[in-house]
Amino acid sequence: MAGARKDGAGKNGAQPEFAAVILAGGSGTRFWPRSRRARPKQVLSLDGDRTMIQNTVERVKPVVSAGQVWIITNDLLAKTIAKQLPDVTEKHILREPAARNTAPACGLAAFLLERQSPDTVLGVFPSDHTIGDVTRFRRVVCAGAALAQRSAAIVVLGVSPSRPETGYGYIELGAAVEPIVEGGESIPVRRVRRFTEKPDKVKARRFLRSGNYAWNSGMFLWTAKTLADAMREHQPRTAELLERIAAAWGTPKFEKVFAELYPHCESISIDYAVLEPRSAKGEAKSELYCLPGDFAWSDLGSWAALHEHVAEHTESHNANVVEAEHHVEIASTGCYVFSPNKTVALVGVKDLVVVETEDAILITTREGSQDVGKVVAELKNTGRHHLT
Amino acid sequence: MAGARKDGAGKNGAQPEFAAVILAGGSGTRFWPRSRRARPKQVLSLDGDRTMIQNTVERVKPVVSAGQVWIITNDLLAKTIAKQLPDVTEKHILREPAARNTAPACGLAAFLLERQSPDTVLGVFPSDHTIGDVTRFRRVVCAGAALAQRSAAIVVLGVSPSRPETGYGYIELGAAVEPIVEGGESIPVRRVRRFTEKPDKVKARRFLRSGNYAWNSGMFLWTAKTLADAMREHQPRTAELLERIAAAWGTPKFEKVFAELYPHCESISIDYAVLEPRSAKGEAKSELYCLPGDFAWSDLGSWAALHEHVAEHTESHNANVVEAEHHVEIASTGCYVFSPNKTVALVGVKDLVVVETEDAILITTREGSQDVGKVVAELKNTGRHHLT
Numbered sequence: 001m002a003g004a005r006k007d008g009a010g011k012n013g014a015q016p017e018f019a020a021v022i023l024a025g026g027s028g029t030r031f032w033p034r035s036r037r038a039r040p041k042q043v044l045s046l047d048g049d050r051t052m053i054q055n056t057v058e059r060v061k062p063v064v065s066a067g068q069v070w071i072i073t074n075d076l077l078a079k080t081i082a083k084q085l086p087d088v089t090e091k092h093i094l095r096e097p098a099a100r101n102t103a104p105a106c107g108l109a110a111f112l113l114e115r116q117s118p119d120t121v122l123g124v125f126p127s128d129h130t131i132g133d134v135t136r137f138r139r140v141v142c143a144g145a146a147l148a149q150r151s152a153a154i155v156v157l158g159v160s161p162s163r164p165e166t167g168y169g170y171i172e173l174g175a176a177v178e179p180i181v182e183g184g185e186s187i188p189v190r191r192v193r194r195f196t197e198k199p200d201k202v203k204a205r206r207f208l209r210s211g212n213y214a215w216n217s218g219m220f221l222w223t224a225k226t227l228a229d230a231m232r233e234h235q236p237r238t239a240e241l242l243e244r245i246a247a248a249w250g251t252p253k254f255e256k257v258f259a260e261l262y263p264h265c266e267s268i269s270i271d272y273a274v275l276e277p278r279s280a281k282g283e284a285k286s287e288l289y290c291l292p293g294d295f296a297w298s299d300l301g302s303w304a305a306l307h308e309h310v311a312e313h314t315e316s317h318n319a320n321v322v323e324a325e326h327h328v329e330i331a332s333t334g335c336y337v338f339s340p341n342k343t344v345a346l347v348g349v350k351d352l353v354v355v356e357t358e359d360a361i362l363i364t365t366r367e368g369s370q371d372v373g374k375v376v377a378e379l380k381n382t383g384r385h386h387l388t
Numbered sequence: 389m390a391g392a393r394k395d396g397a398g399k400n401g402a403q404p405e406f407a408a409v410i411l412a413g414g415s416g417t418r419f420w421p422r423s424r425r426a427r428p429k430q431v432l433s434l435d436g437d438r439t440m441i442q443n444t445v446e447r448v449k450p451v452v453s454a455g456q457v458w459i460i461t462n463d464l465l466a467k468t469i470a471k472q473l474p475d476v477t478e479k480h481i482l483r484e485p486a487a488r489n490t491a492p493a494c495g496l497a498a499f500l501l502e503r504q505s506p507d508t509v510l511g512v513f514p515s516d517h518t519i520g521d522v523t524r525f526r527r528v529v530c531a532g533a534a535l536a537q538r539s540a541a542i543v544v545l546g547v548s549p550s551r552p553e554t555g556y557g558y559i560e561l562g563a564a565v566e567p568i569v570e571g572g573e574s575i576p577v578r579r580v581r582r583f584t585e586k587p588d589k590v591k592a593r594r595f596l597r598s599g600n601y602a603w604n605s606g607m608f609l610w611t612a613k614t615l616a617d618a619m620r621e622h623q624p625r626t627a628e629l630l631e632r633i634a635a636a637w638g639t640p641k642f643e644k645v646f647a648e649l650y651p652h653c654e655s656i657s658i659d660y661a662v663l664e665p666r667s668a669k670g671e672a673k674s675e676l677y678c679l680p681g682d683f684a685w686s687d688l689g690s691w692a693a694l695h696e697h698v699a700e701h702t703e704s705h706n707a708n709v710v711e712a713e714h715h716v717e718i719a720s721t722g723c724y725v726f727s728p729n730k731t732v733a734l735v736g737v738k739d740l741v742v743v744e745t746e747d748a749i750l751i752t753t754r755e756g757s758q759d760v761g762k763v764v765a766e767l768k769n770t771g772r773h774h775l776t
Contacts, residue, residue: 033733325747328766330759335751343748343775345421345763348756354742354749359713360731361744363723363751368736371718375733378716387731 016149017120019068019224020060021109024053024081024127025096029376029388030302030369033360034338037388042127043080046306053127054084060125063138063145068120070112071127072096072105097259103273104238104265106220107231111239111246113224121145122227124220124270130309132296136185143180143187144221144291152287154230154278155221156192158214159293164204167301169216169271170196171290172207180291192288195276216271217293226287230274238265238273303353303362303369307336320346334366360387404537405508407456407612408448409497412441412469412515413484417764417776418690418757421748422726425776430515431468434694441515442472448513451526451533456508458500459515460484460493485647491619491661492626492653494608498615499627499634506613509533512658514606518697520684524573531568531575532609532679540675542618542666543609544580546602547681552592555689557604557659558584559678560595568679580676583664604659605681614675618662626653626661691741691750691757695724708734722754748775 027040035041042053050058057069071093073081078095082088096105106124113120123141131137144155158171174191181187195216199207207213222230231239241261248257266273279288300306310321318333324344327337332346339356346352353369355362362372379387415428423429430441438446445457459481461469466483470476484493494512501508511529519525532543546559562579569575583604587595595601610618619627629649636645654661667676688694698709706721712732715725720734727744734740741757743750750760767775 033731324749326772328763330762330766331756337749337751339749342744343421343767343772345748345750345752345760347750347752347759347763349740349751349753352737352740352751354751356730356744356749359729360733361712361725361727361742361749362733362735363725363737363740363742364733364735365737368719371735372733374718375716375735378718379731384714384731 016145016223017065017068017117018063018145019070019109019113019120019122020057020064021070021072021106021122021124022053022056022060022127023102023105023124023218024071024073024077025099025105026126026128027099028128029373031306032372032376033355033357033362033387038076039080040077040128041300043077043084046300047130047310051084052130052300053081055130056125056127057085057088059131059134059137060123060141063141064123065120067092070094070109072109074099094258096262098263100262100265100267102218102270103231103235103268104242104262106227106270107235107238107242107265107273108245108262110222110224110227110231111242112249114228115246115249116224118223118225118228119149120224121148121221122224124218126218126299129217129297129299132298132312134295135183137295139183139185140187140291140293140295141219141221143182143189144289146182147180147189147289147291148221148226149223151289152223152226153289154226154275154287155289155291156275157217157219157221157293158190158290159217159297161208161213161215164201164208165215166198166201166204168198168299170199170204170207171214171216172196173212173214173290177289187291190290192279192290194279195271197271197276214290214293217297218299219293220270220275227274230278234277235266235268235273238268241265303336303355303364303372304366307334307353307366310336322346336366404533404611405453405456405505406451406533407458407497407501407508407510408445408452409458409460409494409510409512410441410444410448410515411490411493411512411606412459412461412465413487413493414514414516415464415487416516417761419694420760420764421743421745421750421775426464427468428465428516429688431465431472434688435518435698439472440518440688441469443518444513444515445473445476447519447522447525448511448529451529452511453508455480458482458497460497462487482646484650486651488650488653488655490606490658491623491656492630492650494615494658495619495623495626495630495653495661496633496650498610498612498619499630500637501612502616503634503637504612506611506616507537508612509536509609510612510615512606512608514687517605517685517687520686520700522683523571525683527571527573528575528679528681528683529607529609531570531577532677534570535568535577535677535679536609536614537611539677540611540614541677542614542663542675543677543679544663545605545607545609545681546578546678547605547685549596549601549603552589552596553603554586554589554592556586556687558587558592558595559602559604560584561600561602561678565677575679578678580667580678582667583659585659585664602678602681605685606687607681608658608663615662618666622665623654623656623661626656629653691724691743691752691760692754695722695741695754698724710734724754 172194174193179186248254320335322337327344330347334351337354560582562581567574636642708723710725715732718735722739
């Protein structure tokens with residue numbers, strides 16, 4: 001964690017070894033037509049010049065030990081990702097032989113790192129989120145890494161909810177414990193009482209009102225040993241397979257073992273596999289802590305969310321965001337348009353989302369952009385796989 | 389008018405010589421981004437495979453005397469039009485040295501034809517209108533031609549108004565006279581009491597309610613002599629210039645004379661120049677007749693009008709009209725989309741107009757499509773002439 005000092009986020013005492021495990025196997029459909037199977041959100045430049053995975057790596061790099069960025073992805077994306085991340089050791093870009101959700105992915109990283117150095121703190125980061133306040137992000141991550149190593153705890157970053165979102169997991173917060181001072185700032189720490197997967201609207205509203213819940217950001221910190229042990233306890237069959245794969249790491253037969261065993265791992269999220277069973281033990285025995293994800297986080301779940309994210313930097317809330325060669329606006333508000341090589345004219349329109357690529361155009365509303373997945377499903381159903 | 393018999397629109401007695409004068413110098417901006425200065429509406433295929441001027445010529449051809457299609461256009465369009473109309477005698481495609489509205493254009497045709505055969509009936513047709521019932525159109529035109537020759541009258545085709553349109557000229561209808569039988573059908577004939585240029589909304593509503601007004605379709609029939617005489621009477625200066633141009637026709641100095649004199653003609657519409665003064669004389673002296681333009685006419689004045697025109701042939705009034713490589717519709721109605729080479733997805737949108745070309749995208753509503761001219765004006769103001 002040498003780099004942490006550069007960022008002013010250093011801490012007294014020994015720095016823990018810190019590895020970033022970046023989950024990049026996702027294949028979302030929400031940014032169709034820009035996102036495709038071979039070009040999902042994480043490898044797109046949605047909010048600037050750099051791709052989301054490039055931004056993710058840039059964000060964590062100063063706090064990660066040298067050479068300790070790991071990417072877990074798949075065959076379809078590995079080449080693109082390697083090209084986008086020339087500084088990442090190529091053999092740290094792991095290609096899952098089959099998609100098995102996040103528990104096997106995180107677990108594999110834990111078993112690999114446990115063999116090298118069991119006290120290494122392992123930070124799990126999705127590759128397709130945005131973070132507005134990177135300085136604060138690094139401080140919280142450093143604080144979380146210190147806590148994870150000190151107490152063999154599982155640390156989750158929880159985002160204070162701003163709407164009754166039904167698409168996220170929630171964290172019910174327990175007692176506050178001693179805050180961590182990092183970079184001169186005090187980072188509050190709460191115990192985790194319970195994880196609740198995607199609630200219905202009524203529950204989500206109650207969570208929001210109570211003020212005692214946070215969104216599960218999907219970012220976790222724990223030592224390799226803590227996570228490996230948690231996998232052994234809660235996912236013994238998958239843990240055994242992953243240990244055999246990790247044992248083959250660096251040998252000529254690694255690819256073969258990986259390809260043979262990994263598909264037999266249970267396809268389950270890290271939340272369901274490890275976090276819920278741990279939190280179900282009750283607060284007293286809990287080794288779960290939540291640190292605040294108060295760094296302008298967004299998972300950019302739709303074109304509307306991207307629009308909101310980009311518009312935040314403009315003066316007017318109702319601004320049109322138009323990525324185009326040139327554009328003309330007449331009596332139009334709240335639109336998001338992406339058509340980088342053309343002149344775009346908006347005349348008397350409101351809250352639309354229009355996205356043009358080489359072979360497709362999406363025309364929807366901010367609200368309708370939630371349903372873009374249906375288009376992709378329809379294209380698949382009618383055999384138009386080249387468009388998906 | 390030999391072809392009229394093919395169409396079952398023949399008439400007893402001698403067929404008058406009949407020439408079609410097609411006005412194709414227009415440079416509208418309402419179909420931007422498809423229409424451009426060098427590619428206006430009349431040379432576009434908006435509602436099918438053929439361009440509007442091709443359809444215009446196809447429509448009149450069976451009722452026109454051999455070789456008597458005349459096109460009045462400009463330098464910018466002449467080549468494109470000649471290419472689109474390989475059967476039209478190339479020297480009948482006249483290039484106006486300067487735009488001078490419709491009176492000099494129609495007048496020139498009259499003076500040219502008067503020299504050849506003063507009794508030739510000259511039908512003036514805009515090149516950018518659509519007509520749904522071509523058989524009926526031909527019958528009305530044949531009836532009008534017969535009337536024009538028989539009584540040296542000016543015959544205008546008037547469309548029964550369906551809305552209080554303020555963008556058209558109106559014709560106040562006078563007494564009914566004896567109908568003309570053409571192709572076994574009786575075509576009613578009304579005297580013209582008065583021409584009224586574009587009324588305000590209140591007036592337009594009154595016109596619509598009274599049932600005694602028709603839209604001026606811009607289609608007129610008269611003999612060469614009648615029109616030439618009317619020009620001599622009401623536009624003596626312009627008439628003199630046009631006679632000198634007509635006298636040079638077929639000689640080596642025609643282009644030079646045309647280029648020198650035509651720009652000095654008064655820039656005025658045929659309606660203002662000839663029709664209004666004639667109708668102002670009162671009904672008794674009028675030689676003006678109106679025949680019904682009851683052949684599903686539309687001037688396609690906007691993307692919304694085109695949408696309506698194309699949607700008429702589909703089952704549902706709220707149908708989306710999508711010209712695309714392929715399209716997916718989810719919870720969307722009443723949209724017009726043109727993007728011929730792409731897959732278009734509509735999700736939760738209503739009454740939108742989206743038109744994509746190689747270098748531009750227009751995003752508007754059916755209502756907003758009236759204001760597309762403002763986009764072109766803005767592009768001009770900011771020096772982006774290549775887009776206009």
